[in-house]
Amino acid sequence: MLRSKIAGIGYYVPERVVKNGDLVQIMDTTDEWIQERTGIQERRYGRKHEETTTTMAAAATRIACERAGIRPEDIDFIIFATLSPDYYFPGCGVLVQRELGITHREVGALDVRNQCSGFVYALSVADQFVRTGTYKNVLVVGSEMHSMGLDFSTRGRNVTVIFGDGAGAAILQPSDNPERGILATKLHSDGTYAEKLAFINPGCHGGYHMRKLGEEADLGYPPVETPGEIFFTPRMLQEGLYYPNMEGQFVFKMAVQKFPEVIFEALQAAGLTSADLDMLIPHQANLRISQFVQKKLGLRDDQVWNNIQRFGNTTAASIPIALCEAWEAGKIKDGDLVCLAAFGSGFTWASALLRWG
Ligand code: UT7
Numbered sequence: 001m002l003r004s005k006i007a008g009i010g011y012y013v014p015e016r017v018v019k020n021g022d023l024v025q026i027m028d029t030t031d032e033w034i035q036e037r038t039g040i041q042e043r044r045y046g047r048k049h050e051e052t053t054t055t056m057a058a059a060a061t062r063i064a065c066e067r068a069g070i071r072p073e074d075i076d077f078i079i080f081a082t083l084s085p086d087y088y089f090p091g092c093g094v095l096v097q098r099e100l101g102i103t104h105r106e107v108g109a110l111d112v113r114n115q116c117s118g119f120v121y122a123l124s125v126a127d128q129f130v131r132t133g134t135y136k137n138v139l140v141v142g143s144e145m146h147s148m149g150l151d152f153s154t155r156g157r158n159v160t161v162i163f164g165d166g167a168g169a170a171i172l173q174p175s176d177n178p179e180r181g182i183l184a185t186k187l188h189s190d191g192t193y194a195e196k197l198a199f200i201n202p203g204c205h206g207g208y209h210m211r212k213l214g215e216e217a218d219l220g221y222p223p224v225e226t227p228g229e230i231f232f233t234p235r236m237l238q239e240g241l242y243y244p245n246m247e248g249q250f251v252f253k254m255a256v257q258k259f260p261e262v263i264f265e266a267l268q269a270a271g272l273t274s275a276d277l278d279m280l281i282p283h284q285a286n287l288r289i290s291q292f293v294q295k296k297l298g299l300r301d302d303q304v305w306n307n308i309q310r311f312g313n314t315t316a317a318s319i320p321i322a323l324c325e326a327w328e329a330g331k332i333k334d335g336d337l338v339c340l341a342a343f344g345s346g347f348t349w350a351s352a353l354l355r356w357g
Helices: 020-024 031-038 053-068 092-099 115-131 154-160 191-196 208-213 234-239 248-269 287-297 315-328
Strands: 004-012 016-019 042-045 077-081 108-112 138-144 166-174 181-189 279-282 337-344 348-355
Touching: 004 053, 004 115, 004 181, 004 315, 016 020, 020 031, 031 287, 053 092, 053 138, 053 166, 053 315, 077 092, 077 115, 092 108, 092 138, 108 115, 115 138, 115 166, 115 181, 115 315, 115 337, 115 348, 138 315, 166 315, 181 248, 191 208, 191 248, 248 287, 248 337, 248 348, 279 287, 279 315, 315 337
Parallel strands: 077 108, 077 138, 279 337
Antiparallel strands: 004 166, 016 042, 138 166, 181 348, 337 348
8 A cells, every 4th residue: 555745835824923912902811821821922813804714724735735846736635624614614625725726626625623633633534545546636734713713802811812823734645655654643532521622602502412411501592492593692692602612721631641642652553662753743732731742752852843932822723834844944854753743622632653755
């Protein structure tokens, strides 16, 4: 069977820099709190109504294509990971297809809804297609326009200060060198804690999951006999129940457990250990999480790429942005063993082990 490799990678972040001090002007938070708890100093926000999750993805994709030596029209299949899509439906896969002008060919487009681990999940799906010879140029893209869907009042501060906008893209191709490419991917999920980090409204749940969990389910829905149904209720609008929510400490504890587990699992599958690793690209959730994982794996500072300080958490985009930055900085060279790892909402977590080149 063939092996797949990342033939080209690119990223795009919007120009507008939003520093912690800018957020201090609009909500009750401090630069010290944000830096101490997360490591974040600034993040980027896209130009409202001009940039979208799709346009940023297209910008990152054009760079990845150029570096892979292909044109966007050569892409056979698109896998798009995001939690902040332009539309509820259709997904961003078809929108980026149109944005890139790939409409003369009926390529396939698939949207992945796995939040922070979305890019690694998408990469794993692409890997299966390439290894089986189904497709030759698969676009794997993670992109987020978080700034359009955050609560900028003090109520939302525990979530809002963390997230930023951006996109990263990779072109996966068959590798002509059997020693190079994706060695292993590991994917996991546990829906038990689905609501611990979630964006639940609008949706069709009607309080169902909360009732099952024994939690408050009254979101002000009309009586069941009312014809039709509405996604948004007045209560949701009044109380801002249409924003993401997170039980930070709970998520943190799970993250520091699952990150190392899934990395060791991929290494083991490839018959390798953490001593063989040249570079770890962790999903940029929190600098403290990355530092914990680094210690657990016994890696030096220069073996872990962190950019959360400058970009915040860009969810599905964070791994390809960090991978691309590390590669552009010359920190990933031909033959290096690179591990990508993520944990987040779902919960879902995943890793991918690659021999670069
Ligand atoms: O990417 C997907 C996966 N996500 C993660 O892995 C995130 C994991 N969790 C975390 O990174 C951390 O839990 C956070 C950074 C989200 C929060 O840090 P924390 O140390 O766990 O803080 P906390 O939520 O326990 O809140 C501590 C205090 C609270 O005040 P009281 O109750 O102690 O008076 C919060 O209200 O900090 C308060 N707080 C803030 N204060 C200033 C929460 N957000 C803010 C804020 N500014 N932005």
